[in-house]
Amino acid sequence: MASDHTRSAILAAAERLYAxxxxxxxxxxxxxxxANVNLAAVNYHFGSKDELIAExxxxxxxxxxxxxxxxxxxxxxxxxxxxxxEDIMRALVGPTLRGCLGPDxxxxxxxxxxxxxxxxxxxxxxxxxxxxxxxxxxxAAAMRRAMPGRNDTELYWGLHFALAMAHHTIREKERxxxxxxxxxxxxxxxxxxxxxxxxxxMALTIGDVPSKPAARxxxxxxxxxxxxx
Amino acid sequence: MASDHTRSAILAAAERLYAxxxxxxxxxxxxxxxANVNLAAVNYHFGSKDELIAExxxxxxxxxxxxxxxxxxxxxxxxxxxxxxEDIMRALVGPTLRGCLGPDxxxxxxxxxxxxxxxxxxxxxxxxxxxxxxxxxxxAAAMRRAMPGRNDTELYWGLHFALAMAHHTIREKERxxxxxxxxxxxxxxxxxxxxxxxxxxMALTIGDVPSKPAARxxxxxxxxxxxxx
DNA sequence: GATAGTTTCATACAAATGTTTGAAATGCAA
DNA sequence: TTGCATTTCAAACATTTGTATGAAACTATC
Numbered sequence: 182m183a184s185d186h187t188r189s190a191i192l193a194a195a196e197r198l199y200a201x202x203x204x205x206x207x208x209x210x211x212x213x214x215x216a217n218v219n220l221a222a223v224n225y226h227f228g229s230k231d232e233l234i235a236e237x238x239x240x241x242x243x244x245x246x247x248x249x250x251x252x253x254x255x256x257x258x259x260x261x262x263x264x265x266x267e268d269i270m271r272a273l274v275g276p277t278l279r280g281c282l283g284p285d286x287x288x289x290x291x292x293x294x295x296x297x298x299x300x301x302x303x304x305x306x307x308x309x310x311x312x313x314x315x316x317x318x319x320x321a322a323a324m325r326r327a328m329p330g331r332n333d334t335e336l337y338w339g340l341h342f343a344l345a346m347a348h349h350t351i352r353e354k355e356r357x358x359x360x361x362x363x364x365x366x367x368x369x370x371x372x373x374x375x376x377x378x379x380x381x382x383m384a385l386t387i388g389d390v391p392s393k394p395a396a397r398x399x400x401x402x403x404x405x406x407x408x409x410x
Numbered sequence: 411m412a413s414d415h416t417r418s419a420i421l422a423a424a425e426r427l428y429a430x431x432x433x434x435x436x437x438x439x440x441x442x443x444x445a446n447v448n449l450a451a452v453n454y455h456f457g458s459k460d461e462l463i464a465e466x467x468x469x470x471x472x473x474x475x476x477x478x479x480x481x482x483x484x485x486x487x488x489x490x491x492x493x494x495x496e497d498i499m500r501a502l503v504g505p506t507l508r509g510c511l512g513p514d515x516x517x518x519x520x521x522x523x524x525x526x527x528x529x530x531x532x533x534x535x536x537x538x539x540x541x542x543x544x545x546x547x548x549x550a551a552a553m554r555r556a557m558p559g560r561n562d563t564e565l566y567w568g569l570h571f572a573l574a575m576a577h578h579t580i581r582e583k584e585r586x587x588x589x590x591x592x593x594x595x596x597x598x599x600x601x602x603x604x605x606x607x608x609x610x611x612m613a614l615t616i617g618d619v620p621s622k623p624a625a626r627x628x629x630x631x632x633x634x635x636x637x638x639x
Numbered sequence: 640g641a642t643a644g645t646t647t648c649a650t651a652c653a654a655a656t657g658t659t660t661g662a663a664a665t666g667c668a669a
Numbered sequence: 670t671t672g673c674a675t676t677t678c679a680a681a682c683a684t685t686t687g688t689a690t691g692a693a694a695c696t697a698t699c
Contacts, residue, residue: 187676205533208656219678224658226676302529304434314589321589337590342609345578346571353570360543360550361566380571380613387608416646438687448648453688455646 188226190216193290196237200293204234204303231305238306241295246316248276253323266327270381273320273340274347275374281351284368299352317344328385339385346377417455419445422519425466429522433463433532460534467535470524475545477505482552495556499610502549502569503576504603510580512599528581546573557614568614575606 194216198207209230213220227233252272256264264272281292281299298306317340324336350357354367366372423445427436438459442449456462481501485493493501510521527535546569553565579586583596595601 209658210656219676220657221659221678222676230657300531302531311585314585317589334590334593334595337586337594338605340589341579341582341586341594342575344582345574349574349578350570353573356540356543357566357570360546360569361563364563365566365570366563376567376616379616380609383612384609387605437685439685448646449650449687450648450689451646459687 187216187218187222190218191223191226191233192237195233196294197290199234199237200290200297203297204301234303235305235309237294238298238309241291241298242309242313244291245276245280245295248280249273249316250319252276253320257323263326264323266324266385267378267382269320269323269327270339270343270378271374274343274377274381278347278350278374278377279370282354282367282373283370296351299348324385331385335385335387339381342384343377343381346380350377416445416447416451419447420452420455420462421466424462425523426519428463428466429519429526432526433530463532464534464538466523467527467538470520470527471538471542473520474505474509474524477509478502478545479548481505482549486552492555493552495553495614496607496611498549498552498556499568499572499607500603503572503606503610506576507579507603507606508599511583511596511602513597525580528577553614560614564614564616568610571613572606572610575609579606 191212195207195212198211198215209223210220213223223230223233227236249272252275253264253269256268256272260268277295280289281296302310321336321340324340325331325333328336350367350373357365358367420441424436424441427440427444438452439449442451445451452459452462456465478501481504482493482498485497485501489497506524509518510525531539550565550569553569554560554562557565579596579602586594587596
């Protein structure tokens with residue numbers, strides 16, 4: 182393989198076009214035109230259109246998953262082997278939200294591509310997403326360590342809701358912006374992450390009936406703190 | 411129009427096939443074969459494929475929206491013109507969750523169709539969804555009445571997160587089931603609604619620093635109650 | 640029962656699309 | 670250079686797809 186020129190030109194063009202116009206109405210001919218390569222090059226280098234899409238999505242997914250696990254590991258090391266539940270949730274939703282939201286990310290092709298992938302969900306991408314369960318199990322395990330006494334079911338629901346808020350915010354950011362008439366600031370990614378983390382932690386304390394008044398998470402200065410009642 | 415036979419046969423067949431196999435790989439020929447009608451009948455009765463899909467989705471959406479508003483109205487009348495925030499959230503997420511989840515709904519074509527529509531999001535459906543903002547404004551208004559002092563921004567985020575949890579649960583129920591190895595009971599719709607409502611209400615109290623200890627929502631017997639600390 | 644409007648039908652159309660092919664070009668090693 | 674493998678290219682292929690057409694069948698009204 183002398184040079185990846187054609188291969189990477191296709192990848193870049195495909196990601197850009199899919200990000201801009203969606204999987205639905207971008208054809209191989211559009212891609213090769215954008216990349217200035219021959220039509221047959223896609224099948225030569227990737228085998229098929231679906232494998233091209235899969236490669237794009239896998240690459241980006243691996244990046245996000247690695248960031249997540251890095252954050253988790255860092256939090257666990259900082260906590261002497263056990264991360265706080267807040268930090269775990271932050272590691273879970275932070276990379277995705279940071280990657281897909283924010284004003285500077287407006288022009289990021291990778292981010293817009295991942296948003297598309299989240300919205301349109303074509304077959305090759307769905308197949309890959311199904312493997313994501315193994316990755317999530319690592320977070321479930323960390324949560325179990327952070328909240329030893331807690332019911333497993335509650336734990337999974339908390340994890341599920343955290344992803345729900347993060348992904349739905351990415352998917353429906355236009356609608357939220359329109360609904361709130363701009364009042365919800367979707368550029369302040371830090372605040373959004375704080376918000377999602379806060380609510381996720383709250384969700385994980387459902388049914389918690391402590392003997393002494395519980396520490397109650399409160400959003401202060403865009404950062405999660407605890408305030409005793 | 412002597413009889414709607416052909417028209418409704420097409421609608422029924424289309425909904426069934428789309429629900430089962432997705433919009434991606436169901437053609438008009440599949441639909442007319444299932445409906446035992448002629449290929450040209452679709453264009454004759456609906457104009458185009460997209461208008462057929464739009465009609466299916468609009469019909470179901472109107473049903474859900476009407477149920478939502480009925481529940482909201484009932485709650486407001488029961489509360490003497492002002493519904494509690496819990497009841498508002500329940501009216502928002504209840505109909506959708508009840509429609510798409512639960513064991514008996516497994517065979518409901520309408521439910522599975524709406525799940526598909528939520529996952530795949532083809533153009534005609536996206537266009538309709540964009541008009542949904544007006545509908546949500548009615549809930550925002552009710553919430554504003556229920557929580558007069560509250561910041562509008564917080565209110566929209568709470569509304570947004572409630573929909574996030576409901577829709578994501580519908581979209582990703584398979585994954586949650588697999589992740590939790592069956593521990594999360596997705597057939598107990600009442601409990602799920604309670605859970606989503608509880609967390610939504612919690613989300614709406616972020617940053618609430620009350621002069622006296624706040625009433626804290628707690629899940630008891632699968633039903634939302636209030637317990638003073 | 641003739642007529643006008645509606646609905647159904649078989650068939651054709653036209654366009655788009657992913658994929659394949661076989662030859663030409665290119666790069667690289669001996 | 671020669672020879673061999675890799676890569677590029679133009680063109681064609683083979684389907685699939687939604688849509689259009691015009692005649693036939695049907696229905697209801699007068």
